[in-house]
Amino acid sequence: MAAATQVGCDLKSLLLIPFLMAPALRAETFYVTVAGLGGEAEYEQRFTGWAKDIDKILKAAEPNAKVETMFGAGATKDLLTAKLKEIAKQAKPDDSLVLMMIGHGSFDESDYKFNLPGPDITGTELANLLDQIPAKHQLVVNMTSASGGSLVSLEKPGRVVITATKSGTEKNATYFTRFWVEGLRDPTADTDHNDVISALEAFRYAEQKTAKFFETQNRLATEHALISDNGAEKTDAKAKEAPLLARSTSFVVDRPLVSSDPKMQALLNEKKDIEKKIETLTLNKSSIPPAEYDKQREDLLVQLALKDQEIKQQETKKR
Numbered sequence: 001m002a003a004a005t006q007v008g009c010d011l012k013s014l015l016l017i018p019f020l021m022a023p024a025l026r027a028e029t030f031y032v033t034v035a036g037l038g039g040e041a042e043y044e045q046r047f048t049g050w051a052k053d054i055d056k057i058l059k060a061a062e063p064n065a066k067v068e069t070m071f072g073a074g075a076t077k078d079l080l081t082a083k084l085k086e087i088a089k090q091a092k093p094d095d096s097l098v099l100m101m102i103g104h105g106s107f108d109e110s111d112y113k114f115n116l117p118g119p120d121i122t123g124t125e126l127a128n129l130l131d132q133i134p135a136k137h138q139l140v141v142n143m144t145s146a147s148g149g150s151l152v153s154l155e156k157p158g159r160v161v162i163t164a165t166k167s168g169t170e171k172n173a174t175y176f177t178r179f180w181v182e183g184l185r186d187p188t189a190d191t192d193h194n195d196v197i198s199a200l201e202a203f204r205y206a207e208q209k210t211a212k213f214f215e216t217q218n219r220l221a222t223e224h225a226l227i228s229d230n231g232a233e234k235t236d237a238k239a240k241e242a243p244l245l246a247r248s249t250s251f252v253v254d255r256p257l258v259s260s261d262p263k264m265q266a267l268l269n270e271k272k273d274i275e276k277k278i279e280t281l282t283l284n285k286s287s288i289p290p291a292e293y294d295k296q297r298e299d300l301l302v303q304l305a306l307k308d309q310e311i312k313q314q315e316t317k318k319r
Contacts, residue, residue, distance in 0.1 A: 027094040027095050027096065028066060028090075028091070028092070028095045028096075029065065029066065029095065029096040029097075030066045030068075030087045030090075030091060030095065030096070030097050030098070030135065031058050031065065031066065031067045031068065031098045031100075032068045032069075032070070032083060032084070032087070032097070032099050032100070033054045033055060033058075033067075033069045033070070033100045034051070034069075034070045034071070034075050034099075034100070034101050034102065034103075034114075034116075035047040035048050035050065035051035035069075035070065035071035035075055035102040035103055036075060036102065036103025036104060036105075036114055036115050036116050036144065037075075037103060037104060037115045037116055037117050038103065038104070039104065039115075043103075043104070043173065047071065047102050047103050047177075048071045048072060050102050050177050050178070050181050051069050051070070051102055052069065052071070053181050054069070054181060054184070055067060057181075057184055057185065068083055070083070072117070073117060075116055076116055076119075077116050077118060077119045077120065077121045078118075080116065080121060081121070081125075081129060084129040084130065084133065085132070087133055087135075088132045088133045088134070091133050091134050091135040092134060092135070094136070094137075095134075095135040095137070096135055096137040096138070096139070097130070097133055097135045097137070097138045097139070098138075098139045098141075099130070099138070099139070099140045099141070100140075100141045100143070101141065101143060101144055102143050102144070102177050103116075103143075103144050104144055104145050104173065105144035105145050105146040105147050105149070105168075106120075106145075106146050107146040107149030107167075107168025107169065107171075109168070111123055111124055111149075111153070112146060112147070112149035112150035112153065112168055114126065114142075114150075115144070122153075123150035123152070123153035123154060124153050126150070126153070126154065127153040127154050127156075130154070130159075131156070136158050137158065138158060138159040138160070139160045139162075139199055140159065140160070140161045140162070141162045141180065142162065142163045143163075143164045143174055143177040143180060144164065144174065145164070145165065145170065145171050145172055145173055146165060146168045146169070146170065146171050147163035147164045147165050147174070148163045148164075148165040148166045148167040148169075148170060149165075149167060149168020149169075150168075151163055151226065151228055154228075155228040159228075160199050160227065160228070160229055161227070161228040162203050162226070162227050162228075163225060163226050163227075164176035164177065164210075164223050164225050165223045165224060165225070166223075166224040166225070166226050170222060170223050170224065172222040172223065174210075174223050175213055175214075175223065176206050176207070176225055179206040179207075179210050180202065180205075180206040182205075182206075182209065183197070183201075183202045183205035183206050184197070186205070188205075189202055189205040191204075199227075200227065203225065203227050206225065210223065210225065261314070263314060264311070264314050264315075267307065267310055267314060268311065271304065271307045271308070271311065274304045274307060275304065277300055278297070278300050278301070278304065281293070281296055281297060
């Protein structure tokens with residue numbers, strides 16, 4: 001088998017690419033994953049396990065990534081507030097924020113609450129903290145029960161909000177989290193086979209798996225996931241028109257390119273760099289004059305073709 005087809009490893013690591021990012025700037029992505037109060041030993045173990053799984057996935061993708069994972073006694077309202085305020089001081093407009101919430105939630109017909117050890121944090125309080133973070137690109141994945149009740153508070157332009165339930169009245173513990181984490185590892189979630197799992201693809205994967213779970217268990221579904229895109233529309237996984245911002249918020253399935261041949265390794269790394277430039281250019285298309293966009297894309301595609309040719313030549317030499 002050719003060296004280029006032997007790359008990869010069992011763990012499919014992921015990296016959020018800041019969408020609509022200016023190519024000349026190096027933007028940061030801040031990841032915050034919070035596992036809230038379980039209330040029972042089974043839920044505590046489940047919530048903490050999922051949070052640790054996400055932490056492992058993110059850190060495997062980028063060892064130097066800004067990843068904060070909170071659970072148990074380390075997931076209080078005060079600590080979460082302090083972390084988000086710290087990010088607000090560090091983040092720049094071109095940066096991205098990804099907040100993932102695991103656990104139990106509640107809704108009192110007025111405001112949503114995320115159940116944490118000690119005082120809960122409300123949807124309004126959480127929205128105020130997120131609004132203070134200058135990062136213009138934000139993804140919030142609220143996987144708690146009653147999470148649909150947080151949509152009104154959290155949705156806004158420049159932010160994608162995913163909830164495990166369609167309203168605050170769906171109060172049962174959710175299964176969506178299990179399948180969200182699974183989707184971040186499963187290459188079949190990449191339905192258009194472009195080595196990118198968009199937020200929309202991950203959402204659809206988890207929603208469909210959740211629905212299938214209830215169906216196979218012959219149980220009435222107690223949760224129905226929703227996605228709010230750019231503060232403008234809410235859709236479920238069956239929507240024909242894909243929300244634009246959710247398509248642009250992308251997890252790249254980063255199958256590490258590894259070769260024992262140093263020269264081949266260098267070529268593979270160069271190819272990946274070109275592919276990332278194409279991805280960034282595509283996401284930034286709306287802000288680039290059409291003629292300039294076409295020129296840049298053509299140049300990058302030529303570079304990619306030439307690099308593929310170099311890789312094939314190197315493979316031929318090794319046979």
